[in-house]
Amino acid sequence: MPAPMLEILPDKPALVERGLTLVVETIRSTVANQGYCTLALAGGSTPKPLYSGLAKQDLPWEKIYVFWGDERYVPVNHPDSNAGMAKAAWLDRVPIPLDHILITPTLEGDPSASASQYETMVRAIFGRLQGISPDEVPEFDLILLGMGDDGHTASLFPHTEALTVSDRLVTVGNKGSDPRITFTVPLINRSRRVIFLVAGADKQTALAQVFAAEADDLAFPSRLVRPHGALKWLLDQSAVGDLNLPQPLSQPEETI
Numbered sequence: 001m002p003a004p005m006l007e008i009l010p011d012k013p014a015l016v017e018r019g020l021t022l023v024v025e026t027i028r029s030t031v032a033n034q035g036y037c038t039l040a041l042a043g044g045s046t047p048k049p050l051y052s053g054l055a056k057q058d059l060p061w062e063k064i065y066v067f068w069g070d071e072r073y074v075p076v077n078h079p080d081s082n083a084g085m086a087k088a089a090w091l092d093r094v095p096i097p098l099d100h101i102l103i104t105p106t107l108e109g110d111p112s113a114s115a116s117q118y119e120t121m122v123r124a125i126f127g128r129l130q131g132i133s134p135d136e137v138p139e140f141d142l143i144l145l146g147m148g149d150d151g152h153t154a155s156l157f158p159h160t161e162a163l164t165v166s167d168r169l170v171t172v173g174n175k176g177s178d179p180r181i182t183f184t185v186p187l188i189n190r191s192r193r194v195i196f197l198v199a200g201a202d203k204q205t206a207l208a209q210v211f212a213a214e215a216d217d218l219a220f221p222s223r224l225v226r227p228h229g230a231l232k233w234l235l236d237q238s239a240v241g242d243l244n245l246p247q248p249l250s251q252p253e254e255t256i
């Protein structure tokens, strides 16, 4: 497991621009190398301008498969839907085949059933692309993540059952009483690349704990993200403040 690479950008627009560059580079190189690219999106607000930027790119859309690392338990047309946000900003504006856009099921009225259904959908695509067996954990080419001001990521919230689920790819997360559908830690950590996008002074306290030598992983779940592949944190200066972050800082010209 390689050490995380950190890049500190002056502000959120610069972070988004850097994230866009890395995502485009990853898609292009991965499609060139293996003929397709599997990508899981972050929700929340930070990635929205990055998705808008992707809508303006010339990419091999028919070779890209898009999933969501987590989803609120609402219909796609609900204002809180992560899929709804990404569709409006990006996916409805480019010719990705509809069956390559794996929207999290959220209409079953039973979050556990929806989580199992999404796991089946993920396995079906990776079974076709990689011939994985039913007991294998699929390897995404890139997973985008955000981090909440409490240190959660995806819908892996502090001190919730979802944090310790190890026998599934997808499970039910809980933000208080709100159910969410989320990738599990093993699925995230199987990824070839993970990029965190973290901006804003409200993230400083959690960031200090996530990068602390000693802290409770269950209290700050982003600490659980230790992918076997590459991990890059894109941080804006306001999120970092005067934190003394681990080195090395990766150089702007580096890809992930």
Ligand code: 6PG
Pocket: 042, 043, 044, 045, 046, 047, 070, 071, 072, 082, 145, 146, 147, 148, 149, 152, 153, 154, 155
């Ligand atoms: C969600 C997310 C969540 C998000 C963080 C950061 O569904 O909300 O996936 O993990 O990435 O809460 O959100 P912001 O980017 O809005 O700060």
